[in-house]
Amino acid sequence: MDRPNDRSGESHAGARLLIVDDESQVCRLLARWLEPAGFECAQAANAEQALELLEANTFSLLIAxxxxxxxxxxxxxxxxxxxxxxxxxxxVTAVDDRKTAILALELGAYGYVIKPFEQNEVIINVISALERRRLALESRDYERSLEQRVREQTEDVRISRREICLHLMAAQQYHHDETGAHIRRIGRYAEVLAGRMGYYEEQAEMLCLAAPLHDVGKIAVPDTVLLKPGELTQDERDTMKTHTTIGGRILEGSTVPLVNMSRDIALRHHEKWNGSGYPDGLLGEDIPEPARIVAVLDVYDALLHDRVYRPAVSEEEALEIITDGRGSHFDPRVVDVFMQVLPELRRIREELKEQ
Ligand SMILES: [Fe+2]
Ligand SMILES: [Fe+2]
Structure with a gap:
């Protein structure tokens, strides 16, 4: 972005000044000097009157x-x-007011002139104050436009992250044993649960986008296995399990935190707290926390809905299964927080029903 044009040479002709002095002859004298130099002057006899004028008009400079x-x-x-x-x-100050004059500078005055003053001195002070003001306003505008630009770019990044995840979600729905509503629910549940666990809003929002990609690796599992009604053979079960490592591979090698979080979830959402899960039998906190969160939510939501290989169970039964798995299958802390946010999860389920 270019800096605004340098206009330091430009005159300040036409600038509006407000002169405040209880001695009207001082006001008149200053106006008589400044008006021929191209400034428009208004006068006030006291602070109250000056503030009323400032309220009602636009001034560049106050001489008080x-x-x-x-x-x-x-x-x-x-x-x-x-x-x-x-x-x-x-x-404007009398000679013996130097201390107060310094205080005035500390309080943000752009300069002071000492009575009795000379015309040239006053005009030079006015021009230099106006110039400083111009530079200050210009740099403030520049900063604001930079901030605005940063805000817009941050928003762009957020939108593109979202878009990419939505497209990946759309891709996996072409080949999936679970529905689009299920994967969207998992995202929303995860955001709520993470928020309650103390995640920053941005992290929770990231989880909302990453969690739906937990089964992205199923894209590579053949339909004969993925959509087989009833029990799988041992071989088929092994094939099914590869959806974690394939998902991990699809999302690996990124420097983008959202993609890395999605990779952790895809690769680790079937690991179990006690080390008996797959693909690597990771134990406890070695399993990335987002994956431990998705593990609970995925089981909860899958149990409540029909699948090709089994019918839905009641919420009571699902909660029993999750409670039973607390500390063995699932991270106990995640289960505890999950129980606390259940009412919110139910609301999300109601909102995002199966079509
Ligand atoms: Fe899975
Ligand atoms: Fe799932």
Missing amino acids: DIRLPGKSGIELLSTTRQRFPDVAVIM
Whole structure:
């Protein structure tokens, strides 16, 4: 992105200034000096009046006496910096007010002029304050456009990640013993469960996209095995089990966290907490946590729906099976959190019913 054009040489003619002084002759004098230099000047006798004018009009610069009746010039300065941050401020001070003048700079004044002042000094101060203001606004605009650009790119990345997962999900539905509704439910369940387990929103959202790909490796399992009603032979069972390693291979070798999480899930969702699962008999926390989460949710959802090889069971029975598997098949902590979020899982099931 290009930086905005450098316009430091451009004049500030036409800039609107607000002069605040209780001595009207000082206001008039400043206006008489500044107007011929091309500035438009408004005048106020005190801070309250100045704030009303700032509220109602757009000014580039405020020139305020430090000593004002009522609300002081310093108070006017800090209110202006807070409420009208785009307005530059120059303070006018008597010679013995140097300390206050320094305080004014600390509070964000762009400069100060000391009474009695000369025309040139005032004009130079005004121009340099306007120039500083212009640069500050320009760099703020530049930062904002950069931030906006980063936000847009982050959103683009999110959308493309989502798209890629959705396409992979669509691909696996052409060749699958489980339905599209099942894989979408697994994603939504996983997001809820992970959220309750303390995952950051972004991680939980990632799991929502990764979990549906748990059986992506079934793409390579022949229909005769995948869709066989009834019991599988030992050979067929072995073929079926390859969906984990094939899924792992399909998704391996990436540097994208979402793809790596999907790989862990595809490869490890049939591992068991006690080490008796497949493909490698990993034990306990050696199994990546997202895979331990999907293991519970996959069994839960599969049990509640008909499959070619068995009819659905009641939720009561499914929960019994999961509770029985706590600490043997399943990570006990995942089962505990799963029980806590059951009402939400039921709502998702209701929303994403089988067609
Ligand atoms: Fe599986
Ligand atoms: Fe599944």
